[in-house]
Amino acid sequence: MNMQSKLEKVEGAAENAHPATRQRQARLDLLERISSFAVRYDFEITGVNLAVICSALSGSNGELAKAFATREMSGQPIDQRWLDTVMRLDPETDARIAELEKLLDQMEYSLMRFAQTAKSAQDETSGHREALDVQIEAIEQADSGEGSQAEVDRIISLSRSMLERIAQAETAMARSQAESDRLRQNLAQARMEADIDHLTRLPNRRAFERRFKSAADEARSKGEPLCVAFCDVDKFKSVNDKHGHEAGDRILCAIAQTLSESANEDCFVSRHGGEEFVMLLFGCDKEAAWRKLDGIRRTQADKTLMNRDTGKSFGKITFSGGVAEVTEDVDPRSALIRADSALYQAKEQGRNRIVAI
Template sequence: MDASPVLQPDEVPVTRIGNGTGPGNSDRQRLETLADISEFLMMHDLPVCPFTLEVAHDIVTGTKPRLAAIAAARETDGLPLTLGWLEEIMHEEATDGGAAQIHSLIVRLEKTIEEFANTACVARTATTDYNSALEAHVGDLETIDTSGNVIEQITTLAHHMLDRTREVARELSRSERETRTLQQQLADARAEAEIDHLTGLPNRRAFETRYSQEYAATRDSGEPLCVAFCDIDEFKRINDKHGHEAGDRVLRTVAQSLATMSNDKCHVARHGGEEFVVVLRDKMIEDAWALIDEAREAIAARRLINRSTDVPFGQITLSAGVADVHAFPDAREALRAADNALLQAKEAGRNIVLKANSPGKSGQD
């Protein structure tokens, strides 16, 4: 009979390294961290990929305290930490980072503008002082016969004034250059913060701004305005079967297809996850519906293949809901109506575009 002792869970042998005394504190901590990350991924049934490994590390180690706190609160509420939810949260974290960058630039820009104003104020004060001094000397010239001493003082004052004026001009030019540079950096940062970097489309923040602008403008002008939510059907199946990176490629392909509608009166954005939103100005509900349905047909007609495995994705389809914005009491109600129409399209079998009925009507067109 084998007389080897039975090992208890806390007695699992550890491969010895270095001086033969077992792993040091840093090695043990790394092992514990790896174990915690593995447990986190298994507990929440998350795939093992660079994205989930990074997020799991940030949560279990507390590297990002805010993210860890949000995840803990969600667990306390009994809600799952799904891949889609993690993507959404990390997107918000990245957006917050962009907002912080913009805030920093605004602070710097305000400081530069303040310095510019101070320089201009000094210039105005100096000009006033010089004018007063010159006026006094001109008055002296009128009351004396010989003006040699006064002319000498005026000459000295004029040279001093020229030197000071050149110095102020240099300061004004420097402040102007810095202001222009910061203004450009601020514009670039704002544009960067409003781009979804996976698809290249405007993100949800950009959509909210655009939607508010279009709503106000068309309400005042009386132009029609429609909004549509589009969602990739059974996207989880694509991720589960082909992997997260392949799913990202599908998202980019759909985004590129939808982006072909974009012009100065049609704006396409990624709303989050596998959902996109389209704002259509100067389009009646029927025309908006036809445009979205045409995009749906074009995407459904494509046959995509996973390039890394040569396995077909199968048919990629969209479901969508379209609403006539001004048929509803306000802009938010119209968004909810379009979203509800999308949900009904899913329930109706997917791969379909439905129009939201205005208040007072029943059923779905």
């Protein structure tokens, strides 16, 4: 048998392999592609990262697959920041966030109902106690014969025992209600803290996710423009390497203050993660959003930040930004990808600038 015949025989055997064998091999091939992709682009091996990469490379999510392919072909960086952004194209991510919100709502509702039940029970036992008090006083004051005095004493004794038990129940109910109130307050505080970035005190990515969805729905229903912008501190890694992470944290807080000074009912600012911030600009089309963000950029570029530990200047600390109009697309999430691409263009064009696409 010549070499060509041997190859044809091997190929024929592969084609005729049992379906289970082919499925197993396909899974192995997919796992190898996922692991190679994660290693090539230095991604952390987390459940969320692997799920998104799998959705894209397997083709189960067409939008993700397209986003991955476009990014690779364009030569733009594929890193954790970009993956966090494109992750929004995965409906399972939105579903997990929605499920968490649902569980929190259910917990808060259960606490509220428990507090109401405890209060109701406390009011009811209090009413019973007052009625028994009246009955006992009436019995004590009534004229009764000597033969019935023992019976009266027994009723009084039993009634007083009942009152003691009711008083104990009231005390327990009061404690339960106080605990319920405390838990509800703690839940409200935890929920608020879960939406705040602890370094900059700006709303965090979780808060942005929720605000972005509601803002996009509202803008579309009202027919009003809405823009999203990503802002990234220029050359932040070199600042961290030169001055240290504590100084880097202070720079992030300074940038956050510059951005938050513009935050009002027409602008929502949050920290997206790392040295990146994200903004929602309500009632602004792309040109108006660009002008607003470019004004903020110029304000920051005019500042001189000092390292309070050394007394030396950090030099000019600037940021770059990318703007996209959310209401231009049927799917508002695609605006996040376009804004990220615009930010990349701003970096490529020399930093310290705003690009709108």
